[in-house]
Amino acid sequence: MKRIDLNCDMGELPEAIADGTQEALMPSFTSINVACGGHAGDAQTMEATIKQALRWRLAIGAHPGYPDRANFGRLELNHLSLEAVADSVYQQVRALAEIAGRCGTQLTHVKPHGALYNQAVNNRELAQAIADGVIRWRSDVVLVGLAGSPMLDVFRGTGFPVAAEAFADRRYEADGTLRSRKHDDALIRDPVEASRQALTIAQQGSVTARDGTRVAITAQTICIHGDTPGAPQIAAAVAKTLREAGLTLSPLSP
Secondary structure, eight states, X not given: OOEEEEEEEESOOHHHHHXXXXXXXXXXXXXXXXXXXXXXXXXXXXXXXXXXXXXXXXXXXXXXXXXXXXXXXXXXXXXXXHHHHHHHHHHHHHHHHHHHHXXXXXXXXXXXXXXHHHHHTTXXXXXXXXXXXXXXXXXXXXXXXXXXXXXXXXXXXXXXXXXXXEESSBOBOTTSOBOOTTSTTSBOOOHHHHHHHHHHHHHHSEEEOTTSOEEXXXXXXXXXXXXXXXXXXXXXXXXXXXXXXXXXXXXXXX
8 A cells, every 4th residue: 555644844834833823733734834033933832733743643843944034935045155054954954953842752753844954955065064963953854855856865975864854835847846835726625636636646656747747756755834824624625535545555664
């Protein structure tokens, strides 16, 4: 029976933690990525998110981003040196790991956020800086990156186990990259369409790009963003569709 992980970026919106929206997402997922102080998150949101995830027995990973809270880590910070990127990633991952330890658990994976992720897709030096930051902490966690991208080769070359990631709620370009959020059609908000895309990725190893091109994608994990409008409904529909198709939802592990 084929297995696949469903992951979600969390710990980014304090109001979603307080009003229960975040925890309402958790039954649909098997792994979460927790914002750890770069683009979002602080000690309180990290601890609250970890405790929620433990109640649902989810794998917990770090979600380090550019240290740019004003822009939610979605702008390229080209002025940062590679050493500064590695330092920031290390500090963020270590901060979350320490809180996880106090909660009686440990991290299983690291997934970069936003512009840091998207730039590293085809920038091997930046991908190496991410890996260098993580390896200062540990080398036996899974590094998550875009399916089919050079960033995964860099992560593997540094000695990390990797998980190739695809997206249920994002549209793709013909080269296999994600359509920029600068475009109004970058997000898939319809639960039926998102479910269809996730199922095609999981079963057929492909996705239909915005221009109709069929793009091959082999993924071990599929993401749905927690801040996508209607995310709880999208996530529930995707999880239901995959299970009904006979797939086993299984969390990431080293």
